[in-house]
Amino acid sequence: MGFKNKVAISKHALRLAFTDKLSWLLFAWLLGAQWTYGQELNPLEGDPRAARVGGSIFRAQCATCHGADAKGIDSIDAPDLTLVYAGTGTSDESVFDKIRNGVPGSIMPAHTFPDTEIWMLVSYLRSIGVSGISSAVDGNPDLGRTLFSNNCAACHRKGNEGGALGPNLSKITEVRSLEALISSIRNPSFSISRGYKPVSITTSDSQQIQGVIKREDAFSIQIMDTNQFLRAFSKMSLKGLEYEEQSWMPVFSESLLSDTELRNIISFLQSSL
Secondary structure (H helix, E strand, O other): OOHHHHHOOOHHHHHHHOOOHHHHHHHHHHHOOOOOOOOOOOOOOOOHHHHHHHHHHHHHHOHHHHOOOOOOOOOOOOOOHHHOOOOOOOOHHHHHHHHHHOOOOOOOOOOOOOHHHHHHHHHHHHHHOOOOOOOOOOOOHHHHHHHHHHHOOOOOEEOOEEOOOOOOOOOHHHHOOHHHHHHHHHOOOOOOOOOOOEEEEEOOOOOEEEEEEEEEOOOEEEEEEOOOOEEEEEHHHOOEEEEOOOOOOOOOOOOOOOHHHHHHHHHHHHOOO
16 A cells, blocks of 8 residues: 555544554554654654653563653662753753664663654653753852751762762752752652662671662662761671661751741752852
8 A cells, every 4th residue: 555545544544543552653653654763853742642652662661671650670770761851951862862772881772663663752751751940949049058068968969069878969950840859858758769768787796787778689788878888788698677768868847947948058059159
């Protein structure tokens, strides 16, 4: 059947086609016969159906490493893909290329999906991508710098200063909204990032050690302890291993850190100071 005849499917048939994912893939192929690999712009951009089908493809083909929510799996060194567009100037074309060609030196393989399916994956990743703070926070960054030093720098880093027990906050305002940042300060245990899950260990000589999990497999665990030293243990050698539900980060209530002070800190994180 020639391409012109394929496109000449009745409007009624097209409406029926959109009711299931397989038919949407067929429709995208029919209209996209001229799309080429390496195209700079996503030809499905702005079409919510492409993102929905891309989500189904992602869960079937990618979730084993990246998780059903695309945020990664603790036991696999695969990135959080909700951050792929955050503050990096990443283009749809570069995401397409990574899916097509893989990432050399990593566990990410090349894929032979049809171009249409890759663009659907790109559409899905674009749709779930997190965004940072788009405008300047109303705060005093100079006061925020002092507050950060007094309350945060023991565990968090900005630039070349600060600790490493908690996440590096140098670019946090590019990948987290203002609301999300406030929530993580007021309620730090609500969502704990991979690489910072709290754990308590009892060694063979009954030493109690607290820290955050950096790497773990069935036989061993590597943590950063609360003194910020990396330590590795064979699980068989431990008397106890307890996965904590509460973050080691203290809760900063309004009585400890007012809304104004909190905005000053976030303003500092957003600044070049």
